[in-house]
Amino acid sequence: MDHKTNPAKQAMEMTAIWQAARALIQEQLAPPVFDMWIKPLRLGRADDPQRIEILASNDFSASYVRDHYGALLTTAFSSALGQGARLLFHVDPDPPARQVEESPASPPPPTGARFGVDGRYTFENFVVGSCNQFAHAAAARVADAPATAYNPLYIQGGVGLGKTHLLHAIGNALLRARPESKTLYITSEKFMTQLVDSLRFKQVHNFKENFRSVDVLLVDDIQFIAGKKATQEEFFHTFNALQEANKQIVISSDSYPGEIEHLEERLRSRFSQGLVADIHPPDLETRMAILKKKAAVEGMELSDDVAFFLAEAIQSNVRELEGALIRVFLLASLEKEPVTLSLVRESLRGTLRRGEPRLLSMDKIIETVAAYYKIRPLDIRSDKRARRFSHPRQVAMFLCKQLTKASYPEIAREFGDRNHTTVLYAVDKIASQQQVDVDLEQAVGTLAGMLRK
Ligand code: ADP
Ligand code: MG
Numbered sequence: 001m002d003h004k005t006n007p008a009k010q011a012m013e014m015t016a017i018w019q020a021a022r023a024l025i026q027e028q029l030a031p032p033v034f035d036m037w038i039k040p041l042r043l044g045r046a047d048d049p050q051r052i053e054i055l056a057s058n059d060f061s062a063s064y065v066r067d068h069y070g071a072l073l074t075t076a077f078s079s080a081l082g083q084g085a086r087l088l089f090h091v092d093p094d095p096p097a098r099q100v101e102e103s104p105a106s107p108p109p110p111t112g113a114r115f116g117v118d119g120r121y122t123f124e125n126f127v128v129g130s131c132n133q134f135a136h137a138a139a140a141r142v143a144d145a146p147a148t149a150y151n152p153l154y155i156q157g158g159v160g161l162g163k164t165h166l167l168h169a170i171g172n173a174l175l176r177a178r179p180e181s182k183t184l185y186i187t188s189e190k191f192m193t194q195l196v197d198s199l200r201f202k203q204v205h206n207f208k209e210n211f212r213s214v215d216v217l218l219v220d221d222i223q224f225i226a227g228k229k230a231t232q233e234e235f236f237h238t239f240n241a242l243q244e245a246n247k248q249i250v251i252s253s254d255s256y257p258g259e260i261e262h263l264e265e266r267l268r269s270r271f272s273q274g275l276v277a278d279i280h281p282p283d284l285e286t287r288m289a290i291l292k293k294k295a296a297v298e299g300m301e302l303s304d305d306v307a308f309f310l311a312e313a314i315q316s317n318v319r320e321l322e323g324a325l326i327r328v329f330l331l332a333s334l335e336k337e338p339v340t341l342s343l344v345r346e347s348l349r350g351t352l353r354r355g356e357p358r359l360l361s362m363d364k365i366i367e368t369v370a371a372y373y374k375i376r377p378l379d380i381r382s383d384k385r386a387r388r389f390s391h392p393r394q395v396a397m398f399l400c401k402q403l404t405k406a407s408y409p410e411i412a413r414e415f416g417d418r419n420h421t422t423v424l425y426a427v428d429k430i431a432s433q434q435q436v437d438v439d440l441e442q443a444v445g446t447l448a449g450m451l452r453k
Contacts, residue, residue: 014046020080025072036190037065038073042092049085052077055092058200061193062089071402071431075448084442086435116185117171117218126169127293129286132162135277139166139250143173146181146216146248150275152239155252157279159405160317163252166279167218170250174216181215188224192231208234212241216248222271223253227262239270249274282318287311290318291325300329306344313348324348360451362400362414368451369396372443381416395444397423398430403451 026034040061044053054073056062065073066089077085123143128136135157141149155163171183186194191211198207211217217238225231242249253260256278257271282290288304288311295302302325310328314321324347331347332339370377373392380393393415400411401423408420408427415423434441 014052015043017077017080018043018046021073021076024076024080025069028072029069036193037061037069041065044090044092049081049083052085052087054087054089056089057092058197059091062091065089071448075445075452078445079449084438084445086441115183115214117175117183118168118185119172121165121168122172123169125293125297126162126165127282127286127290129282129289131280131282131286132157132166135162135166135279138275138277139170140173142248142250143170143177146174147246151243152249152251152271152274154257154271154274154276155250155279156254156256156276157252158254158281158317160319161279161281162318163279164220167220167250167252171216171218178215182213183216183218184211184214185218185220187220188222188231188235191219191235192225192228195231195234208238211238212245214242214247216250217242218250220252221254222251223255223260223263225263225267226260232264232267236264236267236270239267243270281315284311287315287318287321290321294322294325295329298326298329300339302339305341306339309341309344310348360403362404362406362411365399365403365451366396366414369399369447372447372450381414383416383418394426394430395440395447397426398444399447399451401427403448 022038025038029038040057042055044055046052054065056065070087070089074085074087077087123136123140126132126136135155138150138153139155142153155166157163167185171185174181174183195204195207198204219235225235239249251271256276257263257268260268288307291307291310292302295307306328310321310324314324328339328344328347332343335343337343366377366380369392370380373388373395375389375392379389380396382389384390397411397415400406400414401408406414408423411423412418412420430440430444434444
């Protein structure tokens with residue numbers, strides 16, 4: 001695309017590209033995450049693809065988005081644009097008035113008690129297996145008799161295993177049984193941003209009131225408040241106020257209270273006070289039952305052999321299982337074909353090639369990076385120091401961090417049992433070098449593009 005053409009036309013094109021990039025990102029992020037971080041962003045100056053300005057409503061959001069979604073945005077932009085893009089994240093000098101009105105710190109809508117509870121996730125469409133039986137029973141008990149049995153209820157489990165689903169299910173059951181009760185679902189990240197915004201907009205009082213007036217507080221992914229001092233402090237007081245008033249608190253996390261690093265001791269002990277219920281990855285039968293249930297909800301036919309094939313192929317978590325099923329249905333409807341085993345094979349192959357970040361294995365990344373730099377995967381995993389090997393190795397580590405959910409220690413293990421600080425260093429180095437080295441930036445962009453295909 002020629003960017004030296006008519007400026008008005010060019011601006012229009014950039015707006016379209018921005019929209020395309022946003023649409024790409026929307027596919028990759030959970031809806032609440034997209035709504036919170038990406039949706040409020042505005043396109044600023046964009047006459048030079050190497051200096052595209054993205055505007056956020058405040059400092060905090062600008063740096064948060066840059067750190068957490070910068071790479072994703074850059075990749076999306078580059079692929080929408082058809083060439084390498086470089087993004088700059090700034091605070092919006094002229095935020096649209098609407099953003100202030102809708103700022104999360106403003107008081108909640110006065111009517112209705114369904115704060116953040118998503119009606120789609122209920123106990124009825126939660127499949128119970130030995131992996132989640134205990135957490136399910138505890139959640140059902142809490143919904144039945146809040147603030148009597150376990151307070152707090154702490155649900156622990158890995159990614160995509162149904163924690164968020166159970167939290168909403170509790171909310172939905174409660175709202176059905178006691179329509180007058182005030183139930184609030186929130187992620188701990190959102191709790192934090194609302195706190196930050198309330199400080200910024202001088203509405204701390206509203207913030208406190210808002211949280212302390214609920215009957216049931218459902219807090220998702222509490223691990224994110226670790227290390228955030230002010231947020232932990234505020235959450236501690238909210239927790240105590242609610243518990244003293246005999247209100248129910250339900251918390252979810254990917255780790256046990258004792259395992260969350262940089263979590264204040266007093267929170268740790270509060271979290272362990274009630275019941276800690278864990279969820280494990282589902283076994284084959286449960287995975288099949290989940291697929292069948294999901295198909296039924298979608299009004300689709302799913303034969304046993306197809307369910308079996310999918311359940312065998314995708315063992316990691318329920319979210320990926322569901323994603324695969326949806327892609328199968330989509331492909332079937334696009335191709336106007338029934339959901340047969342061969343169609344499923346085809347669609348799964350597409351999945352792995354197109355590579356949703358979570359489905360990408362580090363193996364695949366290492367293989368692709370090695371091929372790109374014309375060395376062997378073995379060289380990447382070795383400790384050979386020559387730059388010919390060490391550079392691709394660092395790029396591969398960086399991509400593993402960006403494109404998978406693996407932690408630093410997990411990546412370190414994959415790369416021949418190194419120390420995790422080596423990975424940290426590599427990721428940091430590539431991230432900052434990319435800012436000044438266009439070739440590197442392009443290589444990383446190309447590789448990310450190849451891996452996502
Ligand atoms: P988590 O919060 O633990 O990461 P989610 O609750 O978001 O996981 O679950 C991911 C997806 O899998 C959701 O769409 C959810 O409805 C579905 N899911 C998870 N566990 C079950 C289950 N036991 N029965 C039915 N659907 C499930
Ligand atoms: Mg969740």
